[in-house]
Amino acid sequence: MRDDTHYRIASEKEMSKKEQKPAETIIEIQDMLPGGQDARKRRRRSMHFRRNWEFYVMMLVPLVFFVVIRYVPMAGNIIAFRRYYPGASIFGSENSGLKYFKMFIGQPTFWRAFFNTLTLNISYLVVRFPLTLIFALLLNEIRTLRWKKFVQTVSYLPHFISTVIVAGMIIQFVSLGGPVNQILQYFGKDTVHFIIEPSWFVTIFVTSGLWQSLGWGTILYLASMAHINPNLYEAAEVDGATHLQRVLHVTIPCILPTIATLFILDIGGLVGSGMAFEKVFLIQNPMTEEVSEILSTYVYKMGIKQNLYSYATAIGLFEGVINLILLTIANKTVKWLTGTSLW
Amino acid sequence: MIENERKRKAVESKDAALHYRDSFTSKAIIKGNENIKIKTADELVIRKWNKRESLGYRVFRVFNLFFMILISAATLYPFLYLVAQSFSSEAAIVSGSVTIFPIGFNITTYISVLSKGEFLLYYRNTIFYTLVGTTSSLFLSALLAYPLSKSHLKANKFIAPFVIFTMYFGGGMIPTFVLIARGLNLWHKWPAFIIPALISTYYVLLMRAFFIGSPHELEEAGELDGLSQFGVFFRIVLPLSKPIMATMTLFYAVSYWNNWWNAFLYLEKKDWPVAYYLRTIISYAATSNDPGDVSAEKMQVAANIKSTAMVLMALPIICAYPLVQRYYVQGMMLGGVKE
Numbered sequence: 001m002r003d004d005t006h007y008r009i010a011s012e013k014e015m016s017k018k019e020q021k022p023a024e025t026i027i028e029i030q031d032m033l034p035g036g037q038d039a040r041k042r043r044r045r046s047m048h049f050r051r052n053w054e055f056y057v058m059m060l061v062p063l064v065f066f067v068v069i070r071y072v073p074m075a076g077n078i079i080a081f082r083r084y085y086p087g088a089s090i091f092g093s094e095n096s097g098l099k100y101f102k103m104f105i106g107q108p109t110f111w112r113a114f115f116n117t118l119t120l121n122i123s124y125l126v127v128r129f130p131l132t133l134i135f136a137l138l139l140n141e142i143r144t145l146r147w148k149k150f151v152q153t154v155s156y157l158p159h160f161i162s163t164v165i166v167a168g169m170i171i172q173f174v175s176l177g178g179p180v181n182q183i184l185q186y187f188g189k190d191t192v193h194f195i196i197e198p199s200w201f202v203t204i205f206v207t208s209g210l211w212q213s214l215g216w217g218t219i220l221y222l223a224s225m226a227h228i229n230p231n232l233y234e235a236a237e238v239d240g241a242t243h244l245q246r247v248l249h250v251t252i253p254c255i256l257p258t259i260a261t262l263f264i265l266d267i268g269g270l271v272g273s274g275m276a277f278e279k280v281f282l283i284q285n286p287m288t289e290e291v292s293e294i295l296s297t298y299v300y301k302m303g304i305k306q307n308l309y310s311y312a313t314a315i316g317l318f319e320g321v322i323n324l325i326l327l328t329i330a331n332k333t334v335k336w337l338t339g340t341s342l343w
Numbered sequence: 344m345i346e347n348e349r350k351r352k353a354v355e356s357k358d359a360a361l362h363y364r365d366s367f368t369s370k371a372i373i374k375g376n377e378n379i380k381i382k383t384a385d386e387l388v389i390r391k392w393n394k395r396e397s398l399g400y401r402v403f404r405v406f407n408l409f410f411m412i413l414i415s416a417a418t419l420y421p422f423l424y425l426v427a428q429s430f431s432s433e434a435a436i437v438s439g440s441v442t443i444f445p446i447g448f449n450i451t452t453y454i455s456v457l458s459k460g461e462f463l464l465y466y467r468n469t470i471f472y473t474l475v476g477t478t479s480s481l482f483l484s485a486l487l488a489y490p491l492s493k494s495h496l497k498a499n500k501f502i503a504p505f506v507i508f509t510m511y512f513g514g515g516m517i518p519t520f521v522l523i524a525r526g527l528n529l530w531h532k533w534p535a536f537i538i539p540a541l542i543s544t545y546y547v548l549l550m551r552a553f554f555i556g557s558p559h560e561l562e563e564a565g566e567l568d569g570l571s572q573f574g575v576f577f578r579i580v581l582p583l584s585k586p587i588m589a590t591m592t593l594f595y596a597v598s599y600w601n602n603w604w605n606a607f608l609y610l611e612k613k614d615w616p617v618a619y620y621l622r623t624i625i626s627y628a629a630t631s632n633d634p635g636d637v638s639a640e641k642m643q644v645a646a647n648i649k650s651t652a653m654v655l656m657a658l659p660i661i662c663a664y665p666l667v668q669r670y671y672v673q674g675m676m677l678g679g680v681k682e
Contacts (some may be wrong), residue, residue, distance in 0.1 A: 046415035046498055055490040056498065062487035066506060073514020073522050078587040090518075135414070138407055147411070153668050154415045157422075160660050160671075162601030164618050165653045168625040169421050172428070172646055177439030179424060211418065219672060219677055241402050268511070278604060282622065296516065303517040305607070316515030324512050 013016050029122040080314035085307075092310070100314035110315065114271075116291055119269045120280070126204050128213065129266060133259065135214055137247060144326035152222075155215025167282035171195055196287035205280065218261075224258040226252060257340040264274050264334050264342055268327030271295070271319055422661070428650035429453070436646055452651045462620070462652065468533075469600060469616040469656075476537040476599040481591055483542050485584075488550035510544045520608055535609035536616070540602065546591055549674055553587040554580070557604055560584055590674030593667050597660060617656050 049056070075091070080100055084093025104110040142148040158166070174180050175196035179190040194200045230241075230253065236246045252259075277296040284292035295315065303312025327342075335341040423443050428436055432447025440446055456462050490496060493504060514522070519539065529535035561583065565575040581588070606619035 030575050045497075052493075052496055052572075054497055055493060056575070057428050057504065058486045058576065059490045062542055063502070064548075066509065069519075069522075069526075069539060069541070070509040072526070073518035074512070074523055076514055076518030076526075079518065079521070083519065090521050115517065138410060141404070141407055149416055150673075151411045153665060154418050156419060156668065156671070157661070157664060160597050160601075160664060161657055162603070162621075164601070164621045164625065165605050165657055168649055168653050169425060170623065172649070173421065173424070177436065177646075177647070179442065181443070182439055187388065211421070211496065214414070215418070232630060242397065243403070282625070284675065285604045304520060309517055309521065313515060313517040316517055320512055320515055327511055 012058045019193070026037055026318045035173045077313060077317045077320075079310050080317045082310065084309045084313075096310065100311045103311060104315050104318075110298065112290070113293045113295050117271060117296075119291075120202060120276065120294060121206055123202055124209050124276070125266050125270070127206050128210060129263070131210065132214060132217035133221065136218035136225070137251065139218060139222060140225050141247075142252070145213070152215065156219075157215075158212045159216035160267075163278040163282060164213065166208060166212060167279060168202060170283055174200075174204060195283065198287060198288045198291045201288045201291045202286075204283070205276075208279070209276070219254055220258055220262065239251075243325075252317040256338055260334045260338045260340045261342065266328065267330035268323055270323075272323045346564055350522065355407045368415055386514055400513075422657075425650050425653055425657075427644060431647070431656045433647055439681060452647050452653075456651045456655065462617070462655075464613070465615050465617040465620040467656070468614060469618065472533075472536055472602075472616055473596050473599040477595045479537070480541055480543070480546075480595045480599075481588065484547050484550055484591060485581065485588070487542065488547045489554055489580060491547070492554035494555075506547065519568045531611045531614075532607060533610065536602070536605045536614070537599070539605055542597065543595075543598070550587055551593060553584065557583065586670070586673060589667070590670045593670055595672065599662065604668060617652070621649075621656060622654055624652065 071091075079090075079092040080096070081096060083094050083096045084090075084092040104303070137146060139151065172178055176191055176193060180194065184191055192200070194204060231249050232254070233246055241249065277294070280292055280294055281297050281300070284297065296319070297315050298317075300310045302308045302315070319329050331342050392668070420443075427443055427445045429452060430448055430450065431441045432449055435441050435446035474652050487506070491499060491506070493499065513519075521541055524530040527538075552647035561579050565579045568573075570578065601618055603616065603618035603622050605653050606614070606616050607622065610619070634662055646681065
């Protein structure tokens, strides 16, 4: 995704070397045919299709999937503006204008969910982003290859464990008889029933998130560190740079594009929930609802549990559009700062 | 003067090491033996350099070692705890004395979980979904990624953004639910578990990056020998794409294995995968608001069974993981390396 421009430019150059010449001769002949310049384009297109139809046939089924499963629901967002009830067409039955938008804007539970989402995502980002970078830098300093591999292997593992298992682990870990409370007891403190304490929710969310993603988050950093030209380090060494200076003045500037890209992606996800949704959904309970209710759990409860389809869709659409705007702004900013862009 | 001389020697020795490493690498490549342990230049000169490392750097390395041990231990501990719990007696769990090793070791929980017909049914469902889902996902993604990697296809100018856009904006939960459950009428039918997840845009882009990066000479040779594009794809491109296909198999398989959300939305009880069954048993503890004695005890008894079910569900992934880890990493690097 991030490199495609690079690749595209390279391969287009290659292609033009190989194919342009025969193509030009064809055009010359075509110009002499009846219809002349005007028909040239059409002929070229049919020629292109006749040569490459097999590629387009290959893409057919996957593209049908994209249209039906990805784009029809996108169009289905129209039910935010039209009343939908089970049994109606999936595009709604009658126009309702902005009714559902006005409805949720006046709803305190919506705003609670909105700010909870922001709080949760921002606290997670603020903790995770720098820690991942530091962890990657520290991993990069390990000289023993086997030990490095081991730490990497171990720290990637939680990424592949189902959120259900993670949620189950969290619940058992902070339960009354779990290790956390055992430690508290050991120090003579009272036990805390963490999972139903609203004040502990964000901490539980962020800590378990770190456990899940700290290792995996380093992969792209490590990949770009591996591609730093060793001569740069040698040059810095000869110039008398200390280890720390080498990290600050060689490693970090070299991986800045990667940092920027990952940062854009994170900013774009600030209002969305992505992976967080499943975990929050699994560990929340009525006692912590005041802090654990986020936009997507709210959408689920309104839409699927209470059958307020159009109302929930309006909220979902609002969320999606804000995400897109945030992503665009973040992308523009980072492009302006470092010259790296997502698209 | 002495200092400079020392530096010059250091650089020379490193150059020599690099040269040595290169010659060694090429030998290994010529032999086609990837298992030869190749030492990096850093490792070869490290002994000489140790003497000159500053005190601060040595302190840092000790700190780094302890930090890494700490991280590894913190990552592994929850798994150990889970396993210990699944083998412990109920009494030991209730009293909260299980930490790393099982107390009152027994396998009765395993026997009771496995002898319940429903657990095995859900497990079988998961295996079935993973097999069917991964195969079809892999096939469809490759069919899309390969033409997308051809820059001479004019329609790619429109198709690529069309596909990529779905990564940044989607239909949202409710319209998707309405489409699958009502529009396509898949409510309470097992394909509803697989169809919404069939093609992942991100994985398609990873595959495309692989296809773009791989050499095209053989494809052209195949064309010249009279193969159709389908022939080229099935007989030349796919067999040569084993690394990316392995990566994608693993990515997709893990995502199907772990998925519970689609089951939650669309499936009836007999079609549940084990992940969703787990969700039903853990949600009891999460939604129980009464920390009183009786329910605490009940929860701990359930904890016994929960841990066992969790271990059984995670087991295939944890066992396969160390073997296939390098494929995951390779796959991720394909998408992320900037040069």
